[in-house]
Amino acid sequence: MDPIFLKVLLGTMLLASSAAVVGAFSYLKQQSLVGDAIAHALLPGVVLAFILGEGRHPVYLIFGALVAGLVAHYGISYIQQRTKLKSDTAVSLVLSTFFGFGIMLMSYVQRLGQGQQAGLERYLLGKAAAITMLDVYTFSGLAVLLLVGVGLFYKGFQLMTFNEDFAHAIGLPVGFIRLTFTVLTVLAVTIGIQTVGVVLMAALLITPSAAARAWTKSLPAMLGIAALIAALSAAAGTLISSSIPKMPTGPWVVLVLGMLGFGSLLFAPEKGLLFKRRRARAHRAKTLRENLLKLLYSQEERQEKSVQLSLKGMMEIRAMRDEDVRRGLRDLMKRLWIVERSSTSEAHGPSYGLTEMGRVEGRRVVRLHRLWELYLTERLGMAADHIHPQAETMEHVITPEIESLLIKELGTPERDPHQSLIPYENE
Amino acid sequence: MEKSIEVHNLTVSYHSKPVLWDVDFTLPKGKIIGIVGPNGSGKTTMLKTVMGLLKPDSGYTEIFGEPLDNVRERVSYVPQRESVDWDFPADVMDVVLMGRYRKNNLFKRITKEDRRIATEALEKVNLLEFAHRQISQLSGGQQQRVFIARSLAQQADIYLMDEPFVGVDAATEDAILKLLRDMKNEGKTVVIVHHDLQTANEYFDWIVLLNTRLVAAGPREEVFTKELLQEAYGGRLTVLSKLGDLIGSTEFPLREPDFKEDKPE
Numbered sequence: 012m013d014p015i016f017l018k019v020l021l022g023t024m025l026l027a028s029s030a031a032v033v034g035a036f037s038y039l040k041q042q043s044l045v046g047d048a049i050a051h052a053l054l055p056g057v058v059l060a061f062i063l064g065e066g067r068h069p070v071y072l073i074f075g076a077l078v079a080g081l082v083a084h085y086g087i088s089y090i091q092q093r094t095k096l097k098s099d100t101a102v103s104l105v106l107s108t109f110f111g112f113g114i115m116l117m118s119y120v121q122r123l124g125q126g127q128q129a130g131l132e133r134y135l136l137g138k139a140a141a142i143t144m145l146d147v148y149t150f151s152g153l154a155v156l157l158l159v160g161v162g163l164f165y166k167g168f169q170l171m172t173f174n175e176d177f178a179h180a181i182g183l184p185v186g187f188i189r190l191t192f193t194v195l196t197v198l199a200v201t202i203g204i205q206t207v208g209v210v211l212m213a214a215l216l217i218t219p220s221a222a223a224r225a226w227t228k229s230l231p232a233m234l235g236i237a238a239l240i241a242a243l244s245a246a247a248g249t250l251i252s253s254s255i256p257k258m259p260t261g262p263w264v265v266l267v268l269g270m271l272g273f274g275s276l277l278f279a280p281e282k283g284l285l286f287k288r289r290r291a292r293a294h295r296a297k298t299l300r301e302n303l304l305k306l307l308y309s310q311e312e313r314q315e316k317s318v319q320l321s322l323k324g325m326m327e328i329r330a331m332r333d334e335d336v337r338r339g340l341r342d343l344m345k346r347l348w349i350v351e352r353s354s355t356s357e358a359h360g361p362s363y364g365l366t367e368m369g370r371v372e373g374r375r376v377v378r379l380h381r382l383w384e385l386y387l388t389e390r391l392g393m394a395a396d397h398i399h400p401q402a403e404t405m406e407h408v409i410t411p412e413i414e415s416l417l418i419k420e421l422g423t424p425e426r427d428p429h430q431s432l433i434p435y436e437n438e
Numbered sequence: 439m440e441k442s443i444e445v446h447n448l449t450v451s452y453h454s455k456p457v458l459w460d461v462d463f464t465l466p467k468g469k470i471i472g473i474v475g476p477n478g479s480g481k482t483t484m485l486k487t488v489m490g491l492l493k494p495d496s497g498y499t500e501i502f503g504e505p506l507d508n509v510r511e512r513v514s515y516v517p518q519r520e521s522v523d524w525d526f527p528a529d530v531m532d533v534v535l536m537g538r539y540r541k542n543n544l545f546k547r548i549t550k551e552d553r554r555i556a557t558e559a560l561e562k563v564n565l566l567e568f569a570h571r572q573i574s575q576l577s578g579g580q581q582q583r584v585f586i587a588r589s590l591a592q593q594a595d596i597y598l599m600d601e602p603f604v605g606v607d608a609a610t611e612d613a614i615l616k617l618l619r620d621m622k623n624e625g626k627t628v629v630i631v632h633h634d635l636q637t638a639n640e641y642f643d644w645i646v647l648l649n650t651r652l653v654a655a656g657p658r659e660e661v662f663t664k665e666l667l668q669e670a671y672g673g674r675l676t677v678l679s680k681l682g683d684l685i686g687s688t689e690f691p692l693r694e695p696d697f698k699e700d701k702p703e
Contacts, residue, residue: 173528177588182541183539228527
């Protein structure tokens with residue numbers, strides 16, 4: 012690979028990572044929109060720096076962006092504090108005004124017919140191929156500075172995001188921390204627009220954190236994963252856009268980010284949608300199993316002997332779907348909780364009976380059902396004819412830990428509210 | 439009587455609508471003190487003003503005879519549980535360690551000593567086994583105890599707690615109460631915003647009865663009388679609240695912001 016291109020590639024990865032790390036705190040503060048507004052507001056600052064600086068030296072540009080960003084940020088706060096406008100209104104107001112002004116300035120520069128105008132356009136949607144080596148070095152330096160800044164202010168940012176009143180109360184310099192955070196955000200956006208441009212900047216600030224949050228519950232890990240996701244997206248965007256002529260980088264970076272983001276929401280453990288669906292399915296299977304065991308156990312209890320029932324026989328006692336019962340029985344046989352006994356009548360198909368292991372399980376479910384019914388009547392004062400449906404649900408949910416709490420609180424009761432014996436394991 | 443908190447002619451407004459009018463009282467040291475009053479009576483505003491989180495329109499507060507900034511490290515604050523997003527990526531230990539943050543260690547790493555103190559605080563609220571549990575997975579009572587542990591980790595002399603008994607189960611309520619009494623026995627002062635009259639009588643040694651203005655402040659036996667309670671809880675103070683609405687809607691400045699009434703130099 013061309014060494015210059017490699018430097019650009021590594022540079023954009025670093026830029027995107029640093030923007031994502033700062034953006035993580037905006038995301039946690041639920042101020043995603045503010046980053047978007049600042050990004051759009053940078054445009055007039057950047058163009059003005061271009062006009063006044065007679066060229067596009069990155070230092071002018073950073074300065075212009077910083078001023079525009081700070082003005083926009085404090086403009087939003089001012090409107091929020093001094094008027095009755097809602098904060099989203101204040102944000103949109105500032106965003107559109109600044110952006111409109113920026114576009115106006117850009118057309119002005121275009122009319123002047125300056126040759127470098129093409130270089131300005133990259134701030135709209137990003138164009139990695141147009142980045143100069145000087146840009147790469149300057150912005151990479153700034154990115155490192157940003158990461159060091161977040162490291163230094165980690166405690167302050169963490170507490171400001173989680174509980175600002177407390178930060179105030181213990182005497183932290185909240186105003187100073189907030190100012191630092193604002194400056195870092197504006198710098199992060201200035202850096203980020205090199206890769207994705209102002210229009211799509213919000214995605215680079217927010218999406219990596221939203222995706223990372225699905226994978227971890229610790230703040231340092233979240234920052235790390237967000238940085239990684241941003242770097243990967245920036246690399247993909249840079250590679251794709253530089254292999255296709257006239258292709259902007261921003262849309263590709265954001266597209267890859269979006270895919271990683273949705274992928275995280277789908278596949279992440281615990282918080283992911285697939286995981287939740289699988290967990291729901293596992294619970295349904297458990298419910299089905301336990302209902303069948305309970306059915307067999309109650310029949311044994313009633314007839315005071317071991318019982319075999321055919322599929323039809325079970326469905327006569329409890330309304331269930333045929334295919335559900337078949338699936339449940341297969342599951343139970345695999346666990347050796349029931350066995351197929353020699354069929355008594357060919358017409359009804361095979362009969363099934365509990366094994367000793369299955370009996371213990373069935374007894375447990377019946378016990379939980381009755382304990383919960385008793386708890387509902389005794390502790391929550393519910394009428395005895397209203398408690399059955401609730402117990403039907405809870406018997407599949409109560410853990411052994413809660414079970415022992417229930418038994419303790421109810422004083423190892425003998426009978427449930429319907430006077431049925433509560434079956435315990437033999438001591 | 440040794441003084442803990444002094445409040446002098448305090449008037450505070452939210453969005454230019456007055457919530458506290460000319461409140462004036464002094465609290466003793468080493469007691470469990472309840473700030474009691476109906477909803478919207480300015481209890482939380484009172485606490486936040488003492489903590490410097492709200493700027494008063496007039497009047498001032500002092501702690502241990504000094505402005506708050508001189509004694510910050512001796513003062514601990516427990517905000518309302520609902521005031522933070524419990525989905526924040528942090529575990530119990532992370533939150534309790536926040537009690538060790540100071541202005542002068544903001545840029546420093548957390549020390550072993552900080553961890554030791556935080557562990558002790560968790561032990562006191564009986565949450566040690568939950569040290570590495572995600573805060574989003576805690577029950578309401580556990581969240582409240584995490585906040586109290588964080589406050590204990592500050593090792594302060596006075597504790598200001600905003601509604602620590604809201605949304606906690608009976609067992610937690612007893613545990614918190616026992617802890618507060620232990621703290622009192624160690625000579626600490628505890629000030630609690632509380633809205634439940636039923637329990638206020640048994641919890642507190644000293645009561646500040648508030649309803650936008652000060653109804654009464656003093657030892658429980660003196661304040662917890664039928665007449666005073668009726669005064670605080672019996673109906674809204676129509677004239678005062680009407681006036682408050684009026685001031686809020688027209689945005690009159692209630693007093694000149696730099697007007698300091700009898701503030702001693």
